[in-house]
Amino acid sequence: xxxxxxxxxxxxxxxxxxxxxxxxxxxDVVLYKKYxxxxxxxxxxxxxxAFKDLPNRFPSVxxxxxxxxxxHYEDFDNLFAMYLLYNLARFSVRVNDETKLLxxxxxxxxxxxxEATEQATRSASSDSDLFGRRQPFQPAGTAIDEPxxxxxx
Numbered sequence: 811x812x813x814x815x816x817x818x819x820x821x822x823x824x825x826x827x828x829x830x831x832x833x834x835x836x837x838d839v840v841l842y843k844k845y846x847x848x849x850x851x852x853x854x855x856x857x858x859x860a861f862k863d864l865p866n867r868f869p870s871v872x873x874x875x876x877x878x879x880x881x882h883y884e885d886f887d888n889l890f891a892m893y894l895l896y897n898l899a900r901f902s903v904r905v906n907d908e909t910k911l912l913x914x915x916x917x918x919x920x921x922x923x924x925e926a927t928e929q930a931t932r933s934a935s936s937d938s939d940l941f942g943r944r945q946p947f948q949p950a951g952t953a954i955d956e957p958x959x960x961x962x963x
Contacts, residue, residue: 827839838920839900843904893951
């Protein structure tokens with residue numbers, strides 16, 4: 811089955827970030843959200859769906875997380891990817907609803923890669939285990955799409 815061996819963009823991004831860190835390359839992680847007022851449709855797609863109507867998700871592994879609501883991840887690898895990208899993020903990009911102009915903001919100081927990876931691993935491991943218990947808890951990691959999730963920590 812091709813889907814089981816396909817290249818998943820987030821998985822590749824995590825591999826690239828790791829390799830770039832090994833080589834000493836500088837990098838910035840930029841978090842962005844889709845613009846809700848966009849009417850853009852990829853002309854190459856068979857099924858014409860506006861970009862704004864596509865789900866907000868980026869699972870890094872094929873798992874049951876694909877069937878969950880967008881932004882709700884329980885699998886360790888998916889939580890790790892989300893937490894790592896948050897920990898490394900320096901900028902936030904969005905479209906201002908009033909002016910319709912792109913805004914780029916430096917929102918926080920990113921962690922160094924080793925620290926970001928260590929914290930993401932610890933948080934993803936704990937959170938994945940706690941999600942499995944099906945009881946309410948406060949996640950250790952910060953989800954990218956949380957309303958206050960991109961504040962200074």
